[in-house]
Amino acid sequence: MSINQSDEKLILHYVRTSNGQKIAILLEEAGIDYETVEYDIFAGDHLIPAFREINPNQRLPALVDPAPVGGGGQALVLAETGAMLLYLSEKSGKFLSPDIYRKMEAVQWLAWQISGLGPMLGQAYHFARYAPGGQKYAVDRYAREARRLLSVMEARLADRKYLAVEYSIADMACWPWLQNVANIGIDRAEYPQVQQWFETIRSRPAVQHVLNADELAVPSGYTQKRMQLTPNQWSNLFGRTIAT
Template sequence: MLDLYYAPTPNGQKLHLYLEEAGLPYRLVPVSLGKGEQFDPAFLRIAPNNKIPALVDHAPADGGAPLSLFESGAMLLYQAEKTGFGLPADARARQAAIQWLFWQMAGLGPMAGQAGYFRVYAPQRVPFAIERYTQELTRLYGVLDRHLAGRDWIAGTYSVADIACYPWIVPHAAHGQDLAAFPHLQRWFDAIAARPATRRAYDGVEDVYAVRGAPVKA
């Protein structure tokens, strides 16, 4: 059994989507970011960076004590290596999946997060920041769009790279992006949205960028 400490942010949804795709038994443990539960000492023992998601594997492969993990990319790699789902068997495709997973962690996620913060949550409008992060996110959308030309999936087969990137594309409108300008990305996005696991993972999930509110740390 896996415990996923979770809030419905894009990073939280990455692990939620993976667990649904892999068909693994799991329990969602909600963490209220608005109430500051990510700073609770009990959560800190699991996730020392005070960020969601966090994962506790009660049946790790070494047969030892429950294993706690933080950082969503590391969790995806851990589960993919343990289960075999989400990392291509072909060595080159495997490296492609890992590279694009790191690209999401280092580029797409942080830039989308900043665009979302300044466009939706910031207590005052900061035009320079809005322009800076929205433009960089547009560039990153273009990078992924060009890569997907002639490909169904980022690494050739459906992988952790697709699962990591998709939740950060979901709030594209709030982040100032028009998917119609990125036809290959749009096709890929629609294909993932139609998957049964995606529908299960997003069923009833609130869009954290849908309304203005007080800034939160996610």
Template sequence: MIDLYFAATPNGLKAKLFFEEAQLPYRLMPVSLSKGEQFQPDFLAISPNNKIPAIVDHQPLGGGAPVALFESGAILLYLAEKISRFIPTEIHGRTEVLQWLFWQMSGLGPMAGQIGHFNVYAPEQVPYAIERYTRETHRLYGVLDRRLADRSFIAGEFSIADIACYPWIVPHEAHGQNLDDFPNLKRWFDAIAARPATVRTYEGVDNVYAPKKHSPLSEEERRVLFGQGANPVTR
């Protein structure tokens, strides 16, 4: 059994989507970020960066002690290699998947996360930040749109590259992006959205980057989520 420490952020949903696609048994371990559960010692022992997702594989390949991992890209790669699916073993196909996985981790996720924050969670408008991150996210959407011009999936067959990128396109409205401007990306997005595993993954899940339709964050929630330094304190 594998424990998945989870909250419904794009990175958390990447890991959940893998489990659903693979039909790999897992135990969901919810982590309330607004309550600061990510700073509890037991969780920090698994994820020292105090971020979700994290996993504990109680039956790793080859046996031995449980394997704990944090960082969503590392988790996707570990799981794909564990079950020999969603990443090719042949060198050319493997490198295609890996470079797009790392592209998501280093580019799409961080930039889209920043514009999502400034559009949805920032207590006041910061025009320079909004313009900067909207423009860069638009550029990255364009990179993916061009990549998908002549293929159904990002790196050949359906892979962890698709699993990694899809949850970061779901909140495109909060990113200030219109998918109609990116027809190849929109075609891919609609196809992934229709997969049964995606439907199961997102069932009952709120979009954490949805435009504000809810009560503003309390000062305590804002401090826990965004106000931590090197020595986090939840109380």
């Protein structure tokens, strides 16, 4: 992994997880030229000081645009997937309608993903897959909240193909998070509208590319029902290394 790369391509500091895939999908959909720098979060790649300069919150992905339009030659360094999706749709002029009503509908569902679906499913996955046993309350609490959020999506998609009026960054934000809900005991087929939406998006060439390209796809070891981490890996993600 080398953080210092230079030319005019965008640099995507990438982790092969749902959050990383959101941004890769938009870059592929919009046809923006980019290169990835891959981080192994289990190995603690994101904890090195050089990455803290890029994202003080030390979470992935992050994006560097060496020459943003109107930036006067100064690079733009961005963290938070919501901010990155908004930036890239503005840069490309795609996947966010210029019509104020349509645009804000998509922004609303993007906000719903980054404040609700992502964090709640994240906790559901954590307690079901990483936490020591005996956490029934937390496992049930977050699984229930995950189901509630899927029901919200199900109702939303009852009379429309996408979360907003057209395919948008809101769909790209939500889609990767629904790939492995079986790991938290949810069968997507219980939510037929969500399932149909999921398949429609899965069949898009850009999404297929992200699912199949070696450098972008989620490694099979990341999707096991129950994760077995070494003490060092656990510490890099949830333990004392984080505070230092």
